[in-house]
Structure formats: C-alpha cells, structure tokens
Amino acid sequence: RTSEPWRDFDRSQVYTADLESALHYLLRVELAVHGTLDGAELKVFKDFVTLVAKVTAESRTSIRLEVDLLGLLYPVGGSVVKLMETLSDWLLSLPLQQIPYQAILDLVDNKMKISGVFLGAELRWVGCQGSRPGLRGYPCSLWMLFHVLTVQHDATPTALDGSGLEGEAAPVLQVMRRYIRTFFGCKECGRHFEQAAAASMDQVTTQEDEVLWLWNQHNRVNTRLAGSLSDDPVSPKAPWPSPALCPACHEESNGVHVWSHANVLAFLRRHYGASNLNPRYSL
Ligand code: FAD
DSSP states (O other): OOTSOOOOTTTTSSHHHHHHHHEEEEEEEEGOSEEEEEHHHHHHHHHHHHHHHHHHHHTOSSOEEOTTTTSOOOEOHHHHHHHHHHHHHHHHHOOOOOOEHHHHHHHHGGGGGGGGGOOOSOOOOOOTTTSSSSSSSSSHHHHHHHHHHHHHHHOOGGGGTTTTTSSSSSSHHHHHHHHHHHHOOHHHHHHHHOOOOOOOOGGOSSSSHEEEHHHHHHHHHHHTTTSSSSHHHHHOOSSSSSSSTTTTGGEEEEEEEEEEHHHHHHHHHHHSSSGGGEOTTTO
C-alpha cells in the first residue's frame, strides 16, 4: 500500500470497508489456489457463505426493503451481504458435488452485476491498515469478521434456523475452525488455531461463550506474537481491549490484573455490534 494515502480511523469503531475487503480477498485470492472445490472442501465453503449471509442479514438494524432485478427482497445497503446471499442461494441450488473455482469467480465478477450486486475490485483496509506493506490487512480483517459474526449471532440466535448449522453447539466457531483449517493461507496459523480448538472449543455451548472464547483465543495469539516480525509498531499487539478502550474490562484482585468477563462481554457486544459498524470508506 505504498502509494495509498493513509485513512484516518477511530480504533473504537469497526469499519465495513475492512469486512468487505476480507470477503473480497477471501473470494478472489484465498480461494483462487483451489482449482475445484469438492467434497468436504465444498461443504466448508458453503457453510461459511451461509453463516455470513444469514447472520449478517438477520442482524441488520435497517428494516427498509428494496426489490432488485431478480425480484428478491433485500434490506437496503450492504452490497457484500447481498453478494453473500446470492452466492449462498446459488450454491445451495446447485446439486453439484464439484464446483470449479472459476464458476464462483464468474458469479462474483459478472453474473451479480446484473442485479447491481458486486464486490468492488479494490482492497481498502481502514482499521486494518498496516504502517508498511506486508503488515496487517487480511488476517486482521478475518479476525474482525469472525468477532462480528460471534456477536451478531449472539444478538440474533435464531438467524441460523433452517440453515443446517443450528444443530451445532457453537456454530460460528465450528464454521471458523473448518474454514481456517481448510482455506486459510497461513498454514502455521491454522495449526495453532486447530490446537486451541481441539483443546477447548467443545466446552463452548452458549452464544455468550462463543463471543468470549474467540476474544480469549485472539488475546493468546496477541500475547504470543507481541514483538514478533508481524507486530506493527503503529498498532502493537497487546491484550485487548486496552484500559483506554474499556476501563471497566480491567480489574485488580490482590494486586494482580484480572479481566471482568461480564464487562468484556458487554464491551464486545457493543464494539462488534451492528450499530458500531462505520460505513466510511466502504466500497
Ligand atoms: P490482529 O491481531 O489481526 O487484530 C485485528 C483487530 O482485532 C485489532 O486491531 C483489534 O481491533 C481487534 N482485536 C485485537 N485483539 C482482540 C481480541 N482479543 N478480541 C477481539 N478483538 C480483538 N499469525 C502468526 O504469526 N502466528 C499465528 O499462529 C497466527 N494465528 C492466527 C490465527 C487466526 C485464526 C487468524 C485470523 C490470524 C492468525 N495470525 C497468526 C495472524 C495474526 O493474529 C494477526 O492477525 C496479524 O499478525 C495482523 O495483526 P494485527 O496487528 O493487524 O491485529
């Protein structure tokens, strides 16, 4: 991003441009190394698309509806949500056991333009900007996307009804686990995440636990990576949220720092909730 101007942003907000860029990168770059999706891989991808489409659509605050050229009703705004819904419907309607990546790309690039749904051809990092190329960007936005999904699923627990995912104890985390294991380009990250998931994910049984499990796991990664090559001096890795961002999250017990889990949960619900999504810089 050498030639790109710095985009001012507020660390207490979540930018839809980062979430859109995450999906853009995922669909156009991460998936592109898979010539054909089939069997278990195709199922993992379908579940991921269903999760994003259902959870983000259900949790929108807007109740205005518009009719697009296909005659379908969508909440106004969020072309990426529309794209994921269209993709989800398309994937579910196909009885195929195999889908060439090219067909997915073709849908993303061309077919959906007809209905005014498309994913801009640009990556625009805002809260995930790195101070130099190679830092932050996609992995940052993928964490953010899954935090948003855990929080929005907690806000609308019925969103997944009828999707086939509602039977799982921690559907957002399980879909994330399978996505990371199958597709995430950073294989070392995938191995670490799989270890953490195998150790404790089966103890997660409520939506609240899903939100807190992911927060805690992310902090473990932050602690492990603090001071490493991937640490951006402008956005140093540290336990999150900082006392500046959430004073009530931090407590002291016998002179030792402890998290107030109740206040962390309340903070995460607010921070990653639909009303804290900032559309500035959005595609
Ligand atoms: P990130 O850690 O990516 O965080 C993005 C944003 O999320 C922060 O700016 C902040 O706003 C918010 N945030 C920070 N902490 C939390 C929290 N605890 N809860 C909620 N929100 C938070 N890299 C490796 O080198 N080794 C690994 O093993 C590894 N494992 C990974 C596993 C996964 C599942 C993912 C998605 C990424 C992994 N990465 C790993 C990448 C690494 O964690 C960072 O994403 C990357 O280095 C970019 O860091 P960042 O400074 O942009 O902040």
